[in-house]
Amino acid sequence: xxxxxxxxxxxVCLATxxxxxxxxASNAAESIAPAVAETKELGIDxxxxxxxxxxxxxxxxxxxxxxxxxxxxxPLTVTWLVLGAVFFTFFxxxxxxxxxxxxxxxxxxxxxxxxxxxxxxxFQALATAVSxxxxxxxxxxxxxAIGIGGPGAAFWLFVAGFLGMSSKFVECTLGVxxxxxxxxxxxxxxxxxxLTKGFEEKGWGKLGRALGVWYAVGIVIGCMGIGxxxxxxxxxxxxxxxxxxxxxxxAGKGLLFGIVMAxxxxxVIIGGIKSxxxxxxxxxxxxxxxxxxxxxxxxxMNSKAIPWAFATIFTNAFSPEGIKGGAIGVMIVGFQxxxxxxxxxxxxxxxxxxxxQTREPVTEGIVSLLEPFIDTMVICMLTALAIITTMxxxxxxNILTKYAGKGIEMTSYAFERNISWSPHIISIATLLxxxxxxxxxxxxxxxxxxxLVGEGKWADLGFKFVFCVxxxxxxxxxxxxxxxxxxxLVFIICVPNILGLYVLSPVVKKELVTYFEKIKSGSAVDDC
Numbered sequence: 001x002x003x004x005x006x007x008x009x010x011x012v013c014l015a016t017x018x019x020x021x022x023x024x025a026s027n028a029a030e031s032i033a034p035a036v037a038e039t040k041e042l043g044i045d046x047x048x049x050x051x052x053x054x055x056x057x058x059x060x061x062x063x064x065x066x067x068x069x070x071x072x073x074x075p076l077t078v079t080w081l082v083l084g085a086v087f088f089t090f091f092x093x094x095x096x097x098x099x100x101x102x103x104x105x106x107x108x109x110x111x112x113x114x115x116x117x118x119x120x121x122x123f124q125a126l127a128t129a130v131s132x133x134x135x136x137x138x139x140x141x142x143x144x145a146i147g148i149g150g151p152g153a154a155f156w157l158f159v160a161g162f163l164g165m166s167s168k169f170v171e172c173t174l175g176v177x178x179x180x181x182x183x184x185x186x187x188x189x190x191x192x193x194x195l196t197k198g199f200e201e202k203g204w205g206k207l208g209r210a211l212g213v214w215y216a217v218g219i220v221i222g223c224m225g226i227g228x229x230x231x232x233x234x235x236x237x238x239x240x241x242x243x244x245x246x247x248x249x250x251a252g253k254g255l256l257f258g259i260v261m262a263x264x265x266x267x268v269i270i271g272g273i274k275s276x277x278x279x280x281x282x283x284x285x286x287x288x289x290x291x292x293x294x295x296x297x298x299x300x301m302n303s304k305a306i307p308w309a310f311a312t313i314f315t316n317a318f319s320p321e322g323i324k325g326g327a328i329g330v331m332i333v334g335f336q337x338x339x340x341x342x343x344x345x346x347x348x349x350x351x352x353x354x355x356x357q358t359r360e361p362v363t364e365g366i367v368s369l370l371e372p373f374i375d376t377m378v379i380c381m382l383t384a385l386a387i388i389t390t391m392x393x394x395x396x397x398n399i400l401t402k403y404a405g406k407g408i409e410m411t412s413y414a415f416e417r418n419i420s421w422s423p424h425i426i427s428i429a430t431l432l433x434x435x436x437x438x439x440x441x442x443x444x445x446x447x448x449x450x451x452l453v454g455e456g457k458w459a460d461l462g463f464k465f466v467f468c469v470x471x472x473x474x475x476x477x478x479x480x481x482x483x484x485x486x487x488x489l490v491f492i493i494c495v496p497n498i499l500g501l502y503v504l505s506p507v508v509k510k511e512l513v514t515y516f517e518k519i520k521s522g523s524a525v526d527d528c
Contacts, residue, residue, distance in 0.1 A: 096165035118357030124277035132440030140407030149333030152316030156334025161376025164344030173365030175350030189354020191347035222490030227441025229474030258475020305392035
């Protein structure tokens, strides 16, 4: 373990070099002599970014490769995820519909047994997983999708959220079934474990181990980008914006903001999944309700536009004008935003769900159905409706043109048009979304790390320390191509994960049939 800890310390040192601090822009900075500006251009941060650009470009080109068919560009990663979701929906007889009410019963605690193995109850596991998916993308990413694909993208976003419920069901059931129950009562689960154990049962042990390592490496490295640096960086940008921007009191305080966030995150994650769950069960409902109420008020204030908005969404989804690729192009945009938001098929959420207290793996698979529903079908759709109702001819039909390519600013404007101080609500939601995402992704990354190096106190603490360092750096670092590489590594993990879900689907189906038979007989109450 000492070697592991030394390795982590080395990573911290490398991180400090790879993510140097970005000087604050200010009027004074603009007047610096050309000689100084020339020196800045030759700084190590710029040189590293320039050196990594071609690397990031090549990796992104492979991971997000697009197959051109006529006028339509099909991103293979997204297609892989969506096809999986469609298959699982039919293979499990629309479990996303028939399991919904039972999921509500499970999170209410109707089947909880404190003596079951695991660390958190169904509601805590769901809250932790939701906190990892509900993030800044729910506010800004949806606006980007509508800006690119028009209102019709919202329809396909909704459809993809519905289909994604089935992918979540499969991966979270497997996460519990093949988890490791450690001597101290803690558990470790997720794609790394069900790929290894599930494939070993089929006589494909070496392949399963290789896929497990592939997944673990991807999520460990990826969590340092979208799981913390991006979150703290965007949270700071939003808070700085409402406090006066570059002329405000937070100008140049990115590192300080990042350090504060790192300390708060560290205080939560040091206690492990139980500590994380205690926070998420309070933060997630609050932040979700805050944003849902805020978005609902804006939509109701645009009430005359609601029928028009739904008609526009449906019409644009099937007969869009001026969109490259036509209806298929709009479908791709909507699907892409949905899978990037709810992470269905990536397997990350199954790591959190694996910690649940239960003897029936299917119960947590059913609970996980609610995750894409909350993330995509509720929160993302409310963002979409707030923007699309604002597009009504009597309000501001030019909103897409004015805010083309600007995600969170478009959403902020849609709120502000009705209530001048509403961007503050978005800022609070952004801060909470970022915080909750970071604490959940710390757990995902940790489990990937301990899968690679083994369980142990120093491996645990070392990883958490490095994670917090990256949180701090995210507030003031130049992200650039480094973040692009991180994004690519996160989404490449869908390849081994979806493959594993296909192979192990019959195992899940058998578990599902057996469980529903128990429900009918009444014995499931005693066994869960």
